[in-house]
Amino acid sequence: MTRRGLTTIAMICVLCTPAMTWPAVSFIYPAAKSWVGRSDYLILKLNNPQFTAVKITVNGLASDPLQIGSPEYRKAFQDFLIVQPIWDPGKNEVVVEGFKGQERLESTATSIYFSVKKDSAAVPPEYKAIALHTPELEKLCTPCHNMSPTTAQLNKLGNDNPCYGCHKRMLNSKFVHGPAGTFSCSYCHDVKGNPKYAMPRRDAALCNDCHADKTADFKKRKYVHGPVAAGMCEVCHDPHGSPYDFQLRMPINEICLSCHEVVKQEPHVVRTTTGEGHPLTGRPDPSEWGKGRQLSCVSCHNPHAGDVRYFFQNNSPDKMQLCQACHKK
Ligand code: HEC
Ligand code: HEC
Ligand code: HEC
Ligand code: HEC
Ligand code: HEC
Ligand code: HEC
Ligand code: HEC
Ligand code: HEC
Numbered sequence: 001m002t003r004r005g006l007t008t009i010a011m012i013c014v015l016c017t018p019a020m021t022w023p024a025v026s027f028i029y030p031a032a033k034s035w036v037g038r039s040d041y042l043i044l045k046l047n048n049p050q051f052t053a054v055k056i057t058v059n060g061l062a063s064d065p066l067q068i069g070s071p072e073y074r075k076a077f078q079d080f081l082i083v084q085p086i087w088d089p090g091k092n093e094v095v096v097e098g099f100k101g102q103e104r105l106e107s108t109a110t111s112i113y114f115s116v117k118k119d120s121a122a123v124p125p126e127y128k129a130i131a132l133h134t135p136e137l138e139k140l141c142t143p144c145h146n147m148s149p150t151t152a153q154l155n156k157l158g159n160d161n162p163c164y165g166c167h168k169r170m171l172n173s174k175f176v177h178g179p180a181g182t183f184s185c186s187y188c189h190d191v192k193g194n195p196k197y198a199m200p201r202r203d204a205a206l207c208n209d210c211h212a213d214k215t216a217d218f219k220k221r222k223y224v225h226g227p228v229a230a231g232m233c234e235v236c237h238d239p240h241g242s243p244y245d246f247q248l249r250m251p252i253n254e255i256c257l258s259c260h261e262v263v264k265q266e267p268h269v270v271r272t273t274t275g276e277g278h279p280l281t282g283r284p285d286p287s288e289w290g291k292g293r294q295l296s297c298v299s300c301h302n303p304h305a306g307d308v309r310y311f312f313q314n315n316s317p318d319k320m321q322l323c324q325a326c327h328k329k
Contacts, residue, residue, distance in 0.1 A: 024051075024105070025054075025098065027044060029042070034112060034127055035114070035130075036114055036115070037115055037116070039084070039086060040084060041084060042084070043082050045140070046081055047079065049079070051100065052067065052099060052101060053067050054099070055096075055097045055099065058093070058094055066081065089114055092112045095108070131195055133147075133195065133196040149163075154191065158182060163183055167185070173240075173243055174241075175242055175247050176240070176241035177247050180239065214304075218304050221304075221311075223305060223308065223309060223310075235255075252296040253280060285299045287299060287325050290313075299326075
């Protein structure tokens with residue numbers, strides 16, 4: 001069942017341990033008053049065994065009643081309910097109502113903050129950071145999921161990998177990074193890390209394991225782009241996947257302009273007859289290297305490095321030769 005705001009994945013109930021110390025509904029992930037950078041899952045534990053249906057409302061949009069009373073449901077999922085929330089950016093008011101038949105028994109509410117840019121600095125301080133793979137939470141999953149995979153299991157690729165069942169949705173994107181697509185998750189995320197699955201190496205040090213040729217090439221260049229020189233590959237590339245080519249976090253121009261605001265404010269390169277700058281998007285790129293693509297910042301600038309100032313594409317030694325690559329006269 002799909003509606004705006006919510007997709008049901010699986011619902012569950014029962015065999016609950018005595019509910020006395022628990023509220024009617026526990027927010028397992030995300031925890032109550034926490035912030036997240038993904039919108040993959042809302043995991044609830046329903047502690048009132050009388051519930052036969054649950055309704056979840058996110059920012060005023062209510063789901064249909066999710067039926068959790070059947071023996072089949074409870075056999076598979078016991079008292080867990082796992083849905084895909086569609087968080088709005090920023091604050092999300094979440095209300096969970098429990099029903100017995102038509103009768104509304106209880107309701108629990110909280111708010112969750114969704115930071116699309118995963119930027120903790122931009123999150124209001126009342127929302128705490130959380131992790132799923134903590135000993136306390138993993139204990140809840142262990143009865144039904146393999147939370148302590150062996151090295152041999154971790155080395156399995158694709159559907160057979162122990163991370164697959166719970167993380168397949170994060171790779172539902174058009175452009176998936178090689179090692180994420182094969183579920184070589186543990187290459188980058190250390191099972192023995194502290195916290196669990198933390199990265200032993202970060203940024204360029206990590207990327208260099210497999211892209212050393214690329215970095216060696218950048219280093220040879222006379223001019224290296226600021227964030228590349230700083231090893232901040234992840235500022236532009238998502239290590240897992242994204243809707244944009246080369247797993248870019250945003251469309252190219254948006255990424256560039258997020259650090260180079262001034263290019264938006266002043267005419268760039270030329271002042272055309274209309275007083276505007278050079279077109280930066282929305283036309284086909286006529287250059288040799290940009291065939292079949294749209295004009296963008298990287299039509300003229302290499303995003304990583306170059307032998308000429310401003311890293312002009314094709315290492316065009318000066319502006320004139322750059323212009324001529326597209327404006328042949
Ligand atoms: C029982 C389901 C389950 C399994 C199995 C699982 N994860 Fe997760 N993991 C989650 C959920 C849910 C989150 C929260 C983020 C999200 O919604 O995707 C998460 C979060 C994470 C995070 C972010 C840090 C954290 O602790 O929140 C990392 C890294 C991660 N998982 C790696 C892995 C890797 C690597 C594997 C396989 C070895 C794995 N997970 C297996 C459910 C699971
Ligand atoms: C009572 C058994 C049970 C418990 C306990 C349980 N799950 Fe599951 N979970 C299932 C079943 C059954 C499925 C569906 C089959 C599958 O994907 O393995 C599932 C599926 C999932 C999925 C994938 C949903 C999808 O299709 O995208 C995630 C994520 C998940 N569980 C996370 C968790 C986490 C995290 C915990 C612990 C906090 C947990 N589960 C505890 C039984 C359980
Ligand atoms: C090429 C290395 C690499 C691979 C392969 C990889 N990751 Fe990651 N992952 C990262 C990096 C880097 C981060 C960012 C960590 C941070 O910001 O602290 C991250 C963050 C995460 C997060 C939390 C932040 C987020 O984006 O939601 C989750 C969940 C996660 N990875 C799960 C996985 C799973 C599951 C797999 C396998 C399908 C996987 N990763 C494969 C490098 C990788
Ligand atoms: C475990 C090895 C491994 C690690 C570590 C790794 N990559 Fe990759 N990367 C690959 C593979 C394999 C491909 C797919 C190659 C292909 O399709 O040509 C790939 C492809 C890419 C691509 C797309 C290339 C293209 O031509 O489409 C980019 C961009 C990229 N990686 C960036 C990164 C960044 C940034 C990091 C560090 C966060 C990183 N990689 C870490 C193995 C790795
Ligand atoms: C300022 C943003 C930015 C940073 C930082 C960045 N890249 Fe890229 N990268 C791009 C863009 C944009 C493309 C796509 C180029 C195109 O469209 O022609 C790309 C393409 C790539 C490719 C595939 C195409 C190719 O040139 O082979 C790889 C591999 C790659 N980057 C690796 C890295 C690594 C490794 C780092 C860190 C050392 C890094 N990138 C840092 C923006 C960036
Ligand atoms: C994370 C921030 C960041 C992003 C994203 C970014 N840049 Fe930069 N860029 C810098 C920094 C820092 C410098 C070096 C300082 C300077 O010279 O202004 C720089 C320098 C440059 C320069 C040379 C400026 C000069 O005066 O020599 C060009 C050209 C450039 N960037 C283009 C781009 C393009 C094109 C993109 C998108 C593919 C991009 N930048 C994305 C931070 C960024
Ligand atoms: C048609 C080619 C072309 C395109 C497209 C282009 N640039 Fe430039 N850019 C240049 C040239 C040429 C210069 C050299 C400075 C000058 O003479 O105007 C330059 C200079 C720069 C500089 C350094 C000087 C300054 O103005 O701050 C930055 C930063 C920059 N460009 C960023 C970008 C970004 C970001 C985009 C995409 C939004 C972009 N450029 C698109 C040709 C281009
Ligand atoms: C990557 C290809 C490319 C490069 C390099 C390039 N241009 Fe352009 N330029 C274009 C495209 C595409 C248009 C839009 C043409 C159209 O709309 O028909 C354009 C439009 C223009 C216009 C506007 C014409 C008008 O009708 O408003 C001027 C002026 C211009 N370019 C000058 C330059 C100069 C000067 C340079 C060198 C600094 C340069 N261009 C480099 C592709 C490029």
